[in-house]
Amino acid sequence: MIVWINGTFGVGKTTTAGLVNERTGWRQFDPEHVGYLLAGNLRDLAFDDFQDLPPWRVLVPIVADEILRFAGGPAMVAVQTVLDEAYWDELEAGLSARNRSVFHVVLDADEEALRRRIDGDRNEAQARQWRLDHLPAFVEARSWLTRSADLVIDTTDRSADEVAGLIVEAAGPLLDERSCPGR
Numbered sequence: 001m002i003v004w005i006n007g008t009f010g011v012g013k014t015t016t017a018g019l020v021n022e023r024t025g026w027r028q029f030d031p032e033h034v035g036y037l038l039a040g041n042l043r044d045l046a047f048d049d050f051q052d053l054p055p056w057r058v059l060v061p062i063v064a065d066e067i068l069r070f071a072g073g074p075a076m077v078a079v080q081t082v083l084d085e086a087y088w089d090e091l092e093a094g095l096s097a098r099n100r101s102v103f104h105v106v107l108d109a110d111e112e113a114l115r116r117r118i119d120g121d122r123n124e125a126q127a128r129q130w131r132l133d134h135l136p137a138f139v140e141a142r143s144w145l146t147r148s149a150d151l152v153i154d155t156t157d158r159s160a161d162e163v164a165g166l167i168v169e170a171a172g173p174l175l176d177e178r179s180c181p182g183r
């Protein structure tokens with residue numbers, strides 16, 4: 001199973017995924033690395049976002065599946081903001097075609113909290129303006145994101161540790177059901 005943590009930039013996805021990994025040992029996967037691979041090999045093509053490249057949407061499910069097949073494990077945690085519904089549908093279909101179920105988690109927070117977190121991020125301060133500029137795209141995508149999610153967590157007044165616990169609590173039993181049917 002792939003536990004895909006989605007949500008806008010600065011909502012706490014990476015921090016939460018790290019805490020989920022600490023609690024469970026589930027393998028972490030960063031789909032952005034597939035984008036870096038493509039960006040490095042397609043320098044002669046003009047594009048603003050590697051998610052707009054069809055090969056990214058094809059390769060992410062393949063790479064995730066191959067990592068799990070090679071390294072094993074009951075689950076993988078993928079952290080990536082995907083705000084285009086058609087792109088999400090492609091990713092989910094690609095994973096499904098490889099017999100990988102997806103547990104789609106959307107982290108949300110009110111705009112004031114998001115702006116405060118983005119402004120306060122010292123690890124990726126250079127991304128501040130880019131993240132702020134993309135908040136309207138998240139607001140626009142929020143309805144389809146929450147509709148498509150298996151779990152939506154409002155992180156406005158929750159710690160990352162609490163959010164990680166909610167994800168493990170919701171996704172963990174699904175792993176047990178899939179690995180031991182009829183239990």
